[in-house]
Amino acid sequence: MAPLAPPPGHRAGSAMPVRIAGQAERGASAMARRPLALSAYLAMSRAPETRDRRPDWPERPRGWLLWLHAQTAADMAALWALAQRTLQQHPDLSILWTGHTPEAARHSAALPEDSLPAAAAFLAHWQPNLMIWTGHELRPALLEAAHEAQLPCLMINADEAAFTTPAPRWMPDTTPAALSRFDTIFCVSREAERKLRRQGVTEAQLVRAATLGAGAPPLDCPPELHEDVAAAVGGRPIWLAARLPSVEMRTIFDAHVAAGRLAPRLLLVVVPATSADADAAWAAADETDLRTCFWDAGDMPDDLTQVILCESPAELGLWYRVAPLAYLGGSLAAGQGDTDPLEAAALGSAILYGPNVGRHLATYSRLVEAGAARIVRDADSLGSAVLQVIAPDRAAAMAHAGWEVVTASAETEDRVIARISDLLDRRSARKEVR
Template sequence: MTLRAYRRAMSAASPLAGLWLKRRLRRGKEVEERLSERHGTPTLTRPDGPLVWLHGASVGELTAVFPLIQRLRERDVRVLVTSGTVTSAAVVKDRLPDDVLHQFIPLDAPRFVYRFLHHWRPDLGLFIESDLWPNLIVASAKGRIPLVLINGRMSEQSFKGWRSLRRTAKAILGKFDMCLAQSALDAERFSELGLPIVHVTGNLKLDVPAPPADEDKLAELQLAIADRQVFVAASTHPGEDEAIIEAHRRVRKTRPRLLTIIAPRHPHRGKDILSHAVAAGSRGMLRSYGVLPDDRTDIYVADTMGELGLLYRLAHIVFMGGSIVEHGGQNPIEAAKLGRPILHGPHIWNFADIYAALDAARGAEEIDNIGHMAMRISDLLKDAVTRKAVGDAGYRTVQRLGGALDRTVNELEPYLMQLRLSHQASNA
């Protein structure tokens, strides 16, 4: 009943889609020349032969499957990637080969979904993590497109929500042929909600190479920073920046040349963070203005996209955001892959298994409050040997936990083989 009500509501709301998209366009959340894709009307031609469709919500989900996309290309299948954010489209363009197609995911209204599926006719649909659109899933299954949920993740909050609508959950999740879950707990939750076949394959993010960095920009920043020590607060959320600025103020009493770089999860908050820094008596700069930190800079706000690989390479210590406030924590894997000591708050349920492994190996550490953060930053900055030991422990941990890519490809191989056989038969 809930699913039918949702489908009727989305059908009724579809005439208003244009107004909603125009408002998002004004806020920089859509690409004007590609708005038709959100209505299910393609801007690219479907290629001949087998087509595997991967869908992820945004940058984090998609970058996790970049190595998988390469494995698919090696098996002579074409790949269509869909996502819902402007930044994810830019990352696909910058970091994937030209033969990988990208489209914005259509709004989840039945007629938009139908247009999308009618044009692309994917032979296999791979949904990443937990971005589950009911109409898209139901229509794909009705069109006999095999569906697999890969890198499946189900947070405690989402699980409680789905469980309160158990029949609806089964009506949607039951359309998947199989789920490849990140952990045993995720697998248990998906099974309880009605997914018929669930295997634990691990987290694909652990098999992604360390994030890249522009060599010229890195050299430019290294020259500007010189011999100063750097504390990077990555992917911060509202409510965390003030704590980081205060911790910086305290540490500067004994480490006066400390440079703190704050990279907000949402770059548009850069000016607000700068205002907080100035109000606290710190001298700040915005990276989006094209300026580099100088000897007097206290807080450098990296309000840009796609530069965490650059910032991690500069860092002596990294704090992972989304963990002081109740957001669930941001992904620590990239910082660990670059051998950086990691600090985090208590709210880390989005990556609970990974943080638990890092903490147990002493490659990361939980901090309880501003005073604790300032103390640990100061201690680590004074002790290069301990800093390296912590960073090395984190690196070894994420390397040990890898292997999800091979396990995922092995589980998908029967589907890929069927695609190749079907294609050969159609050409015979």
């Protein structure tokens, strides 16, 4: 896609102007159209002690600016993936982050106090060309200022959770007015859509779409290596313990021993979370007297192999493809879990996991709802789940459900990027004709 054209007469290196709340041609008519609840909230938020504060913001980057607001770490991960793809299509675009900010972000700021003067100052300084919002914490004054500035605003991943605003409880609800200021709201379910309609969101604003996740390219694997390993294990049932921390090693081996009593040909692949965890894996294997293949030493599994031990996650792309079932490590022991389940789902693995999944809870929940993942609690429940899910028809059904979640998220990303491109192109065209 061609880079966005600057407006006629735009001086290279300068910020592109946007209309800011309070301009004469919009101010009076905007006040007349505001709902009573919003007008009362805006009047209250214009307290003298907050009216004239001006944070020391860094310099605005040159050219076009996309503003991304992430309420949570999961939102940040999803927006980060979205930003990388958007920048591929619009390499001249800069990104402003608010809320949770990636370590690699070049431009970030704290949200202003939620009053029209503070919001107008924020927009006057940063002059974003498009805003994308995630989360349920709405800022009515900020959204009103964006509306008056004719700044296109999108919300993604709107679900069934209740929205909140900074308004006191005794004030009329400002949520409907705040939601009305979004040009497009991508909602993730029928219930979310019904909830938004009850808040006065119009048909023109709503788009039903799957949850936008932090999809990453599938882990790589040489096709020849995959073929060799698949031939070596033959038709044996095989399961994978991926990114396994030291504290979970014994639990995994106990589960494998228990399951192996009813499935003698069952094969386990253990991939430690780090190279430092490999020693614990070897010690656990020795304690159980299982016949072990040391992958990084050049061993190849044979018919008598019971466990394949790896040194590190370097070749997880291979093992996700070989094993139809994967337990995602760190989720049984508290404080350990940080494995994105989409990396397994994208490569055709049915998923087992424990209750401690940290920032990926929303993604695991989506996979469970789709029938692609199942929670376990300890070695006994893990061993039982392995025996049940390893059945070819069950594993295939779960893997297919997981793939559908992955592809639906990718389709949502495509739709959001198309909407971003459309809105930016429209703004560029409007500037060119002025």
